[in-house]
Amino acid sequence: MKVAIASDHGGLNIREEIKNLLLEMGIEYEDFGCDCSTSVDYPDYAIPVAEKVANGEFDRGILICGTGIGMSIAANKVNGIRCALVHDVFSAKATRQHNDSNILAMGERVIGPGLAREIAKAWLEWEYEGGRHAARVGKITEYEKTTL
Numbered sequence: 001m002k003v004a005i006a007s008d009h010g011g012l013n014i015r016e017e018i019k020n021l022l023l024e025m026g027i028e029y030e031d032f033g034c035d036c037s038t039s040v041d042y043p044d045y046a047i048p049v050a051e052k053v054a055n056g057e058f059d060r061g062i063l064i065c066g067t068g069i070g071m072s073i074a075a076n077k078v079n080g081i082r083c084a085l086v087h088d089v090f091s092a093k094a095t096r097q098h099n100d101s102n103i104l105a106m107g108e109r110v111i112g113p114g115l116a117r118e119i120a121k122a123w124l125e126w127e128y129e130g131g132r133h134a135a136r137v138g139k140i141t142e143y144e145k146t147t148l
Helices: 010-025 045-056 069-075 091-100 112-127 133-147
Strands: 002-007 028-031 058-066 083-085 103-107
Touching: 002 010, 010 028, 010 058, 010 069, 010 103, 010 112, 010 133, 028 083, 045 058, 058 069, 069 083, 069 103, 069 112, 083 091, 091 103, 091 112, 091 133
Parallel strands: 002 028, 002 058, 058 103, 083 103
Antiparallel strands: none
């Protein structure tokens, strides 16, 4: 698995935690920033990561900002992306199993680093179940084809 990760200024600390987790799990990743604590625009980081996941350069992506909301909205504008904003372990597991989410968004001002690690670990470990969920995810994919 290959993961693209990025944050804006509001997600710097959790991004570092998640990078450490990825190393511990032996998962290859590339960090797409940001590298400053001054205010930056989250779409400048979310959209490039989403495009890299959508075009297959990376298997999954992880985005962090203050709440995770802006990152998830921006990422979900890219066709082929199913970005889930998650702040609990159950939702992390469910979004992988049922929605085949390919990007995880989290908010540093909402959760702490320990919970962020647990969420990311669960999200990275669980697989998509397919089955009854495949038709639902397929409807999203079909709709996206009409918006190209």
